[in-house]
Amino acid sequence: MSARLALAVPRLPRLDPLGALLTALGAAALVLLPFVVLKPNRILPGEPVAMLAALPGWGAFACQAILALAALAALAASNARVRLTAALFGVVAVALALGAAADALTPAGNRVVRVAPGAAVWVLLTCLGLLATDAITRLSPGPASRVLFLALFIGVAGLALALPRLPRLDPLGALLTALGAAALVLLPFVVLKPNRILPGEPVAMLAALPGWGAFACQAILALAALAALAASNARVRLTAALFGVVAVALALGAAADALTPAGNRVVRVAPGAAVWVLLTCLGLLATDAITRLSPGPASRVLFLALFIGVAGLALAHGTFDNLSVMREYTVNADRFAREARQHVWLAFGSLTAAFIVALPLGILCHRAPRLRAPVLGVLNVIQTIPAIALFGILMAPLASLAAAVPLAAALGIRGVGAAPAAVALFLYSLLPIAANTVAGLKRVPRAVVEAARGMGLTEWQVLGAIELVLALPVILTGVRIVLVQNIGMVTVAALIGGGGLGTFVFQGIGQTAIDLVLLGAIPVVALAFSAAVVLDALIEIRDRART
Numbered sequence: 001m002s003a004r005l006a007l008a009v010p011r012l013p014r015l016d017p018l019g020a021l022l023t024a025l026g027a028a029a030l031v032l033l034p035f036v037v038l039k040p041n042r043i044l045p046g047e048p049v050a051m052l053a054a055l056p057g058w059g060a061f062a063c064q065a066i067l068a069l070a071a072l073a074a075l076a077a078s079n080a081r082v083r084l085t086a087a088l089f090g091v092v093a094v095a096l097a098l099g100a101a102a103d104a105l106t107p108a109g110n111r112v113v114r115v116a117p118g119a120a121v122w123v124l125l126t127c128l129g130l131l132a133t134d135a136i137t138r139l140s141p142g143p144a145s146r147v148l149f150l151a152l153f154i155g156v157a158g159l160a161l162a163l164p165r166l167p168r169l170d171p172l173g174a175l176l177t178a179l180g181a182a183a184l185v186l187l188p189f190v191v192l193k194p195n196r197i198l199p200g201e202p203v204a205m206l207a208a209l210p211g212w213g214a215f216a217c218q219a220i221l222a223l224a225a226l227a228a229l230a231a232s233n234a235r236v237r238l239t240a241a242l243f244g245v246v247a248v249a250l251a252l253g254a255a256a257d258a259l260t261p262a263g264n265r266v267v268r269v270a271p272g273a274a275v276w277v278l279l280t281c282l283g284l285l286a287t288d289a290i291t292r293l294s295p296g297p298a299s300r301v302l303f304l305a306l307f308i309g310v311a312g313l314a315l316a317h318g319t320f321d322n323l324s325v326m327r328e329y330t331v332n333a334d335r336f337a338r339e340a341r342q343h344v345w346l347a348f349g350s351l352t353a354a355f356i357v358a359l360p361l362g363i364l365c366h367r368a369p370r371l372r373a374p375v376l377g378v379l380n381v382i383q384t385i386p387a388i389a390l391f392g393i394l395m396a397p398l399a400s401l402a403a404a405v406p407l408a409a410a411l412g413i414r415g416v417g418a419a420p421a422a423v424a425l426f427l428y429s430l431l432p433i434a435a436n437t438v439a440g441l442k443r444v445p446r447a448v449v450e451a452a453r454g455m456g457l458t459e460w461q462v463l464g465a466i467e468l469v470l471a472l473p474v475i476l477t478g479v480r481i482v483l484v485q486n487i488g489m490v491t492v493a494a495l496i497g498g499g500g501l502g503t504f505v506f507q508g509i510g511q512t513a514i515d516l517v518l519l520g521a522i523p524v525v526a527l528a529f530s531a532a533v534v535l536d537a538l539i540e541i542r543d544r545a546r547t
Helices: 002-008 017-032 057-076 080-105 119-139 143-162 171-186 211-230 234-259 273-293 297-317 324-331 333-367 369-384 387-404 406-410 418-443 446-454 459-496 502-510 514-546
Strands: 036-039 047-049 114-117 190-193 201-203 268-271
Touching (some): 036 080, 057 171, 080 114, 080 171, 234 268, 234 273, 268 324, 297 514, 324 514, 333 369, 333 459, 333 514, 387 459, 418 459, 446 459, 459 502, 502 514
Antiparallel strands (some): 036 047, 190 201
């Protein structure tokens, strides 16, 4: 049994002897030696403090996670650039942990207590320095590269010393930094595929980009990590996140250009897992910064328009032409425009029809409370029917209608296609708008309505000039829910020939072509997000006008 198990286990890579020695020394230092020494003053001996006692739990975990990744690279990675990157991230982690420990152990306002680096810090920095030296020796960089690297190291160290005392590390920033560092070290930056269907070969950033390109991208990401960890100013955090997104996007485009042979239209370069993790982390950092800033509605819409404009210019410029998704777009450009128009028409057309019906229905339910429970109950039942099931239910009656009424067939009504999709989306849209209309009208102060009637306004004037105006923010919230819901659900309509961007999604699934799936999915997400931002801004403007 043991022999079979040994044969079944995949062969492990040969461990690097120097990496094994440095990992053993570093692990022993973390376990056996103090991380810092807390002294009552500059002369008296101090008390040794371990890392877990000197740092909050999340800080110690983040530092140890980065050191574990550096140890893994030292043990198993043969690529010198990966070893150098891991060593530098380890040095940064130890340095930041040392500063955080000093901040945590020094009482506020106390200028006498001293926190000195412990033996574990010196051993860890020595091990990481030897790992970096070994990696540089393997790379054999030219004289200009060595001088540039030294200047950068001195500059970063000087900047860290010149900065004012760092505040406590941000927990979210520490988590995002650890995830981003792990993605850069362990996950592929891009995937090089021989064609659009076959699986590809993972390629790390350092192997996909020329040295200066990888160095510039990692330097910007390191600054973004520093801002995420230590900056409390929301504008600084947002700026760092945006620069990080730009750096990752440009590096992705450059990697696609570098790995695609000239004139080859078959090879595909797709974003790797590291790209998605980095963009997710930077997006969360930007979202956190925007939440802290609490910008007004106009600022949010302006920021969205600016982002869309910059992304559109980059795509039009050809920066990402060699990416696999853009290759799929080039092949399907005409069909993409047609399906995008169909997607927007189905989403907004069904919303418009539902608004025309659901708004009076909500007003009726508000004015006649006896109708409220049965009407909303029926709409609730419709809402619980799965989308694919509702599409199937509508196919038979619509097909019969088209066969019995030639005019209906001439108008495009049939059992498959856009008609059942539009009807299903219309039915799904009724409940949120009708229910929010009832809720918004109930929120209108009774005193305001009575005052309007006392001024001689008719019931229709009270409804149009007072009640609907005051209920509009709540009604718009229902419209927002419906629009985002419809943009996503139109994707499923492709299963019954309804068209839309879901056509690419299901075609890609059928062909196991993930790039074609992304060609349909990414615009759907972008469209839903943009619609949500614009309608949220409109709702906030109406709320402010009301108050």
